[in-house]
Amino acid sequence: MQEKHLFDQDPLTAIEAITMAQMLAFGPIAFHAIVVMRDRGILEALAKNRRKNGLAIETISEECGLSHYATRVLLEAGLGLKLVWRRDGLYHLTKLGYFILTDEMTRINFDFTRDVCYDAATQLDAALSTGKPAGLKTLGPWDTVYQGLSAMPEPAMSSWHNFDHFYSDQAFPVMVEKLAAENPSSLLDIGCNTGKWAYTCLQRLPDLRIGLVDLEPQLERAIAHLTPLEATTPPKCYPLDMLDPMARLPDGYDIIWMSQFLDCFSEQEIIAILCKVKEGLKPGAKVWILELFWDRQRFEAAALSLQQTSLYFTCVANGNSQMYDSEVFFDLIRASGLTISSVTDNVGQYHTLIECTASTSL
Numbered sequence: 001m002q003e004k005h006l007f008d009q010d011p012l013t014a015i016e017a018i019t020m021a022q023m024l025a026f027g028p029i030a031f032h033a034i035v036v037m038r039d040r041g042i043l044e045a046l047a048k049n050r051r052k053n054g055l056a057i058e059t060i061s062e063e064c065g066l067s068h069y070a071t072r073v074l075l076e077a078g079l080g081l082k083l084v085w086r087r088d089g090l091y092h093l094t095k096l097g098y099f100i101l102t103d104e105m106t107r108i109n110f111d112f113t114r115d116v117c118y119d120a121a122t123q124l125d126a127a128l129s130t131g132k133p134a135g136l137k138t139l140g141p142w143d144t145v146y147q148g149l150s151a152m153p154e155p156a157m158s159s160w161h162n163f164d165h166f167y168s169d170q171a172f173p174v175m176v177e178k179l180a181a182e183n184p185s186s187l188l189d190i191g192c193n194t195g196k197w198a199y200t201c202l203q204r205l206p207d208l209r210i211g212l213v214d215l216e217p218q219l220e221r222a223i224a225h226l227t228p229l230e231a232t233t234p235p236k237c238y239p240l241d242m243l244d245p246m247a248r249l250p251d252g253y254d255i256i257w258m259s260q261f262l263d264c265f266s267e268q269e270i271i272a273i274l275c276k277v278k279e280g281l282k283p284g285a286k287v288w289i290l291e292l293f294w295d296r297q298r299f300e301a302a303a304l305s306l307q308q309t310s311l312y313f314t315c316v317a318n319g320n321s322q323m324y325d326s327e328v329f330f331d332l333i334r335a336s337g338l339t340i341s342s343v344t345d346n347v348g349q350y351h352t353l354i355e356c357t358a359s360t361s362l
Helices: 013-023 026-037 042-048 057-064 068-080 095-102 104-117 120-130 134-139 156-182 196-204 217-224 268-278 299-319 328-333
Strands: 084-087 090-095 187-191 207-212 236-239 255-259 286-292 339-347 351-357
Touching: 013 026, 026 042, 026 068, 026 095, 026 104, 042 057, 042 068, 042 090, 042 095, 057 068, 068 084, 090 207, 095 120, 095 134, 095 187, 104 120, 104 156, 104 299, 120 134, 120 196, 120 299, 134 299, 156 196, 156 255, 156 286, 156 351, 187 196, 196 207, 196 217, 207 217, 217 236, 328 339
Parallel strands: 187 207, 187 255, 207 236, 255 286
Antiparallel strands: 084 090, 286 351, 339 351
16 A cells, blocks of 8 residues: 655644735635636746746736736736746746646646636535535536536536546556456446547457446437447447436446546445445456545645545535545445455556455455
8 A cells, every 4th residue: 555645744834824824815816817817828928938038017918918907916916926926127937837827737727626616616615514516506407517517518518527537538548558458358337427438448449348337418428429439349328327226237247447436426325336336246357446546646736636626526516525535435445345456556647546356355
């Protein structure tokens, strides 16, 4: 098991702490200022001049099509936010400003927060008090976000899927090669979403027999995505609500696959789902769970992103799930009667692969 090494001491001096407190107090306003500086071209203008002598407010104003006043208040806010620095009246881009502008994970996280979470977050207290996604009403009239993924308004829909796919896109190429080495004849994808994993599998392994499990709207999108592929056997769809006590999974598959799926459920729901999985396992079959755990990240930035994503699950997704601490999650697997046979960290940088069986491993 990977040793925990993050967040095990108070990291700030008193001066740093009071400064951070003010950053957090003005965080909602600062967030929008940063997005405007990014989207209106201020950071890009400074980036183009990064190795030169800096830019005056007037120059930035003209290049970005903003008034002198608008440019000034944004740049002065950016000073305290460490996005820019100033010398002799000329502005320069900081390392932080450069990453805000160019880093893909940062861009996707900003868009996801703005388009999916920002308005909903005002209902966080209500969500925590009721165990319901009280902020979801800002996006649509659904009980959980999963019921609305195919009907979510733009730009929220694009930002949600970009956020969801950013992490899996890095892990799937690694995992499909592991799958090819295992050479199973069949795989059941539970929580297939848009069918991206199934698409990756069938591109690499066209003879693989695949079953897809999800809600009906997600299955329709997945099949539309998979139709252009020339698979030997077209994927078979199983429209199931995994929270339905009467739902039963199809049996006979060599590998049961769940990627970024179980974090969408509460602890007791995870146990119930895994019990269904265990019931449907044929002798010798394996369960592969690909998940993101904040306590198993190499870098604090990734851990921080996952911890804050838990608040999205609270106020938008379903009100009772999160990005789990791995030890909590492992206990849930054991409680279902499955046995963890191996754990592999840093799959595609951020993921952990948990391989399970129904029998006690040697």
